[in-house]
Amino acid sequence: MSVFSEAFDWLSTSTNWHGPDGVPHRVLEHLGYTALTVVIASAIAIPLGLWIGHTGRLRGLAIAVTGALRALPTLGLLTLVVLWRGIGLTPPIAALVVLAIPPLLAGAYAGVESVDRRTVDAARGIGMTEWQVLTRVEVPLSLSLLLGGLRSAVLQVVATATVAAYIGLGGLGRYLLDGIAVRDYPQMLGGSLVVVVLALLLDGAFALLQRLSPT
Amino acid sequence: MTWARANSDRLVDLMLQHLWLSVVPVVVGFLLALPIGWWASRFARPRAVLLAAGGILYTLPSLPLLVIIPGLIGTSFLDPINVAIVLTLYALALFVRIVADAFAQVSAEVLDSATASGYSWWQRFGGVELPLAGPVLLAGVRVASVSTVSLVTVGALVGVSNLGSLFTEGFQRDFRTEITVGIVLVVILALVLDAVWVLLGRLLMPWTRLRGAG
Numbered sequence: 331m332s333v334f335s336e337a338f339d340w341l342s343t344s345t346n347w348h349g350p351d352g353v354p355h356r357v358l359e360h361l362g363y364t365a366l367t368v369v370i371a372s373a374i375a376i377p378l379g380l381w382i383g384h385t386g387r388l389r390g391l392a393i394a395v396t397g398a399l400r401a402l403p404t405l406g407l408l409t410l411v412v413l414w415r416g417i418g419l420t421p422p423i424a425a426l427v428v429l430a431i432p433p434l435l436a437g438a439y440a441g442v443e444s445v446d447r448r449t450v451d452a453a454r455g456i457g458m459t460e461w462q463v464l465t466r467v468e469v470p471l472s473l474s475l476l477l478g479g480l481r482s483a484v485l486q487v488v489a490t491a492t493v494a495a496y497i498g499l500g501g502l503g504r505y506l507l508d509g510i511a512v513r514d515y516p517q518m519l520g521g522s523l524v525v526v527v528l529a530l531l532l533d534g535a536f537a538l539l540q541r542l543s544p545t
Numbered sequence: 546m547t548w549a550r551a552n553s554d555r556l557v558d559l560m561l562q563h564l565w566l567s568v569v570p571v572v573v574g575f576l577l578a579l580p581i582g583w584w585a586s587r588f589a590r591p592r593a594v595l596l597a598a599g600g601i602l603y604t605l606p607s608l609p610l611l612v613i614i615p616g617l618i619g620t621s622f623l624d625p626i627n628v629a630i631v632l633t634l635y636a637l638a639l640f641v642r643i644v645a646d647a648f649a650q651v652s653a654e655v656l657d658s659a660t661a662s663g664y665s666w667w668q669r670f671g672g673v674e675l676p677l678a679g680p681v682l683l684a685g686v687r688v689a690s691v692s693t694v695s696l697v698t699v700g701a702l703v704g705v706s707n708l709g710s711l712f713t714e715g716f717q718r719d720f721r722t723e724i725t726v727g728i729v730l731v732v733i734l735a736l737v738l739d740a741v742w743v744l745l746g747r748l749l750m751p752w753t754r755l756r757g758a759g
Binding site: 333334337397398400401402403404405406407409410412413414485488489492493496497503506507509510515518519521522523525526529530533 | 600601604605606607608609610612613616622691692694695698699701702703704708709711712713715716719720721724725727728731732735736
């Protein structure tokens with residue numbers, strides 16, 4: 331267990347908590363990438379997923395694409411995108427967005443599909459337009475599954491952003507990849523523990539949010 | 546293609562290593578989850594605790610786990626066994642929920658009839674419960690298998706060689722072909738393995754083919 335005490339020594343060293351290399355700054359960076367990725371991916375995947383769920387069109391295609399994306403190795407996509415498009419923020423974020431789309435899409439269409447068809451028919455029966463059916467009936471009733479998709483996407487991006495440190499992205503993955511390069515095990519382990527705590531906190535926050543959601 | 550042909554020996558080696566690192570976690574995870582999931586399907590309290598534990602395990606990011614596991618169990622940081630253990634844990638976390646669901650959907654009347662016709666517990670489990678849970682179990686194995694094949698590549702970052710090594714190497718050498726070949730081989734491996742599970746499912750559950758399921 332001495333490696334863990336060394337990691338805790340690393341974590342309790344004051345210089346590791348200040349400046350651009352410090353834990354607070356790296357956590358914020360990591361959360362920033364995650365938020366940016368999930369916002370962009372949501373803007374693409376959620377409207378598309380709601381449309382697929384509402385109309386029932388392209389459902390087979392959506393299932394096939396999300397399945398195929400799941401088989402795609404993250405690290406391969408990240409390294410290829412960077413060699414193809416160069417370093418900087420855009421290529422890795424674009425790759426992270428692609429990887430965050432499947433859970434969001436699945437959450438959205440599965441959510442709408444989970445709504446009882448009789449409820450939807452009743453909404454149409456009382457004269458709601460298709461738009462009203464979607465926004466006032468289907469979306470509120472599928473909130474829990476939508477949140478579930480968002481939860482998976484956020485956790486996946488937190489994990490993948492760590493891997494993306496390999497292609498030069500900042501964030502908490504830096505501690506791991508820089509540590510691997512110089513065999514600094516305490517730093518790697520300390521950084522790993524911070525990522526794990528961050529993932530657990532985010533998951534806990536979503537669990538709470540899902541419990542509060544009305545459906 | 547020329548590059549792939551010139552390096553075919555190495556690619557086959559990496560693929561075999563990748564195969565081993567994918568199959569062991571799926572099989573071990575499944576075998577461990579079978580009794581745990583069955584137990585969870587029968588009793589509400591362990592079910593809640595086990596599913597919550599599985600959920601938390603599944604949220605832990607892979608790369609940090611690959612760093613933490615050797616520290617916990619004292620293996621060398623470069624040992625491939627760390628990758629196998631981490632992926633087994635993920636597979637286990639996924640399977641416990643699926644196995645619990647698979648056994649929960651077997652109707653209680655069917656089980657009672659089996660008992661009433663004189664089946665022993667083991668005969669009932671092997672002859673009735675397991676076959677009826679089979680199609681859901683197979684679906685779970687397929688999901689776990691695809692994601693495991695893809696996750697193995699992360700092991701390349703901690704120096705465990707597999708098809709993911711083509712990504713790190715290709716990146717360092719600024720050689721896109723190598724990465725592309727790696728991605729294609731990973732996807733092919735995932736598809737081949739998936740076909741193997743489907744075939745195995747048909748052999749073990751010949752009745753599912755008649756219904757067009759599985």
